[in-house]
Amino acid sequence: MRYLRLEIRYASEYQRPMHRFMTESEAIKREWLVTWKVGVEDKIAYTLFYVVGDREPYESALSTVEAMESYDITPVRDEAFYAFVRGRETDQSRQFYTAFEQPTLMVVPPVAYRPNGIVLFDVVGEPAVLEDVRRELPDGITVNVRKVGEYDASPGTFETDLTSRQREALAAGREAGYYDVPRTGSVEDVAKELGCAPSTASNHLRKAEAQLVERVFR
Structure with a gap:
């Protein structure tokens, strides 16, 4: 079974507000999207983030996000916390998720957010399908393949690349x-x-x- 390590790069105007905040502020050091789902009826996106950084500036910025309905912050340790966010799905986020809804391609969480609009994650499946994904992605988003290899990670670990x-x-x-x-x-x-x-x-x-x-x- 093959995997691809992808680097997604968003143009500034297409970044989600908290992703831009990561670039503009030193409050967030790292952020991972652990899991997500979208309600079928209410179209609310439920997302769970693991964040390393300063909680107060993060929460202050999160509270001003227009599409955000509500959120819960759970501290884990110093400078680390979970953010469970409920927000209205946007046209762009819907198009992004749809692009990866290929029968032979699966996103493997967590999804790593980095400054300057960069998102890193692995997908498992057929490399050829990636061309279909490229065509479906919204404007302002580019995708590069960092690595292709055999997927043999143990469940619950980050050992994807280890033989x-x-x-x-x-x-x-x-x-x-x-x-x-x-x-x-x-x-x-x-x-x-x-x-x-x-x-x-x-x-x-x-x-x-x-x-x-x-x-x-x-």
Whole structure:
């Protein structure tokens, strides 16, 4: 099963208000759309966001959004909270969701919002279908494919890019104490567990770590 990592870029005038706020203010560091649905009868969009940043400026800006009906903010820890937002569906959001309602293409949450109108997320399905998506997207939105690969992420994780061997290396490193602070295991210990040369074990670890760092800051 194939996956595509997509980068969607909105022109300024087409960005949702809170997305523009992320660019204009330093209050929001990261924002992910965790899940969403649109009511069949009331056409209200129900969205759940996970936000890292300053809650007060975020909530103040959210309260002024014209399409917003109501919201609930739930703190998780310092500088992190969930925002459950109920807002009226717009023509643009409807067109965006419709573009990805292809039988052989599925969006894999979470959807990462970044400053300057950038949205990052993965879709699973047939790469050829992406051309249909491009044609259906509203004006002011461009889409680029960052990566195409085999989808083998474990449910509930962000391990999309990790191969099974890389996961084995991370698990071996964790078991051997390679990630303890202070470190109590070595690359040689990981290599012994994996049954390979230390240079090979080190290569697996470095590639896996690079993928995880990319996920954190995507």
